[in-house]
Amino acid sequence: MDGRVVARHGHHQVEVEDGAGRRVPCRLHGRKLLVVCGDGVRWGYDAADPAQGIVYELTPRRATLARLASSGQSEPVVANLTQLVAVVAPLPVPDWFVIDRYLAGAAWCGIRAVIALNKAELGVPGAIASELAVYTAVGYRIVATSARAAPGIGALAAELGANISVLVGQSGTGKSSLLNALVPEARAVTQEISVASEEGRHTTTTAVLHRLATGGDLIDSPGVRDYSPPLPAIRDVGSGFVEIARAAAGCRFQDCLHAREPACTVRAAVEAGTIHGRRFESYRRLVELAREFAARFPERRGRDRVR
Ligand SMILES: Nc1nc2c(ncn2[C@@H]2O[C@H](COP(=O)(O)OP(=O)(O)OP(=O)(O)O)[C@@H](O)[C@H]2O)c(=O)[nH]1
Ligand SMILES: [Mg+2]
Ligand SMILES: [Zn+2]
Incomplete structure (x- = not known):
């Protein structure tokens, strides 16, 4: 049957909602299956224990x-x-x-x-x-x-x-x-x-x-003390900040990181106060983080693209 994961409890136990809205505790078939809340799955009842189900596979994910x-x-x-x-x-x-x-x-x-x-x-x-x-x-x-x-x-x-x-x-x-x-x-x-x-x-x-x-x-979802999303390539970090992406259209260089490049309209907007200093600092810190991770895990470069 098709179902949806409504909660995960530890690594091997999830709760699946069936088509009628019933919630059934399920274990995962195979250790490699990594499912999270919101996942679409194929599952069936466990013949040995009809109060339980088994999740067999994951359907392709959309925005995660x-x-x-x-x-x-x-x-x-x-x-x-x-x-x-x-x-x-x-x-x-x-x-x-x-x-x-x-x-x-x-x-x-x-x-x-x-x-x-x-x-x-x-x-x-x-x-x-x-x-x-x-x-x-x-x-x-x-x-x-x-x-x-x-x-x-x-x-x-x-x-x-x-x-x-x-x-x-x-x-x-x-x-x-x-x-x-x-x-x-x-x-x-x-x-x-x-x-x-x-x-x-x-x-x-x-x-x-x-x-x-x-x-x-x-x-x-559980509250966090800190959070970072998976990061895109360094030159794409600005796309996460609407106002920076917008102002970047005017920069002289297409791959401008808005750091020390000449004729940077983003930095000009920060200086003029039309881009908020703290938002720009947020952007800058994410660029630093992207740089740090790219250096520490060069083999992952470009692989963790979120889209
Ligand atoms: N005054 C006031 N207190 C609230 C309001 N909403 C939640 N609280 C209180 O804030 C405290 C934390 O609420 P939770 O709902 O547990 O917060 P949470 O964001 O789920 O926390 P985590 O699960 O740890 O991430 C509780 O004492 C709530 O009663 C509100 O609208 N007004
Ligand atoms: Mg809570
Ligand atoms: Zn720029």
């Missing part, structure tokens, strides 16, 4: 959110997405570099990205409002949400629509709380952020997919 592992390899996290929702909150204090990397990763795998500002009922500190204005200016959609009070989750539900969306971001921003507000039967575990560190406690440990009443799907 992956992470760059320290081994230099690209590790799939969630497969077959159409949208990424980066969740930030007044607390924990946002790490905008992490947000930029998710947005770039979404761009490289060809999916839409939006930013959700959760815990909005607490009020939005000026520093966060001005960062968010930078994203609005370059064209990202921002939705204010609250899992507890007004403004609620109406705007987020509208943004999710029929998409297959994943909630990503730092631990403690309220991803699982938003999921519970949208899909009460999900009953995802949530936990107060630590008083001492003002950071989340990494409560969610595995990505799980839930069906939305709107016809879309929502995947809750």
Whole structure:
């Protein structure tokens, strides 16, 4: 039968949803099979134990959110997405570099990205409002949400629509709380952020997919401390930053890295303030990372292209 993986538990156990929406625990046939939440699979019931299934093969993946592992390899996290929702909150204090990397990763795998500002009922500190204005200016959609009070989750539900969306971001921003507000039967575990560190406690440990009443799907994922997507070739890093890609059209050299080249319209825009300095710094750090990985793992050059 055809099915879809809605959760992975460890390396050899997954949960598969059948055509009727039933969720069946399954083991993987063969050790080489690497499946993640969202994967389409071929599976069947286990003759020896009809309460269990066996996954035999993976169907080809469409847009996959992956992470760059320290081994230099690209590790799939969630497969077959159409949208990424980066969740930030007044607390924990946002790490905008992490947000930029998710947005770039979404761009490289060809999916839409939006930013959700959760815990909005607490009020939005000026520093966060001005960062968010930078994203609005370059064209990202921002939705204010609250899992507890007004403004609620109406705007987020509208943004999710029929998409297959994943909630990503730092631990403690309220991803699982938003999921519970949208899909009460999900009953995802949530936990107060630590008083001492003002950071989340990494409560969610595995990505799980839930069906939305709107016809879309929502995947809750574990919060991160840091994240990097698999990186394209160095000269393509700028394509993950809308405003940099746009301004780069005017650079004298087609493969301009916007570092020290003459007649660079990107650097001119940074100096003029039309490209935000922190976004440019985000870009610069990713170029450095791409350079470092290309040097450390020359055999992988060009292989981990996300598209
Ligand atoms: N004030 C307020 N608190 C919220 C809101 N949403 C979530 N919280 C609280 O924030 C804390 C963290 O929420 P979680 O939903 O566990 O956060 P998470 O992003 O899933 O965290 P990880 O699973 O660790 O990544 C909990 O104490 C929630 O009750 C909100 O809209 N407003
Ligand atoms: Mg969670
Ligand atoms: Zn340039």
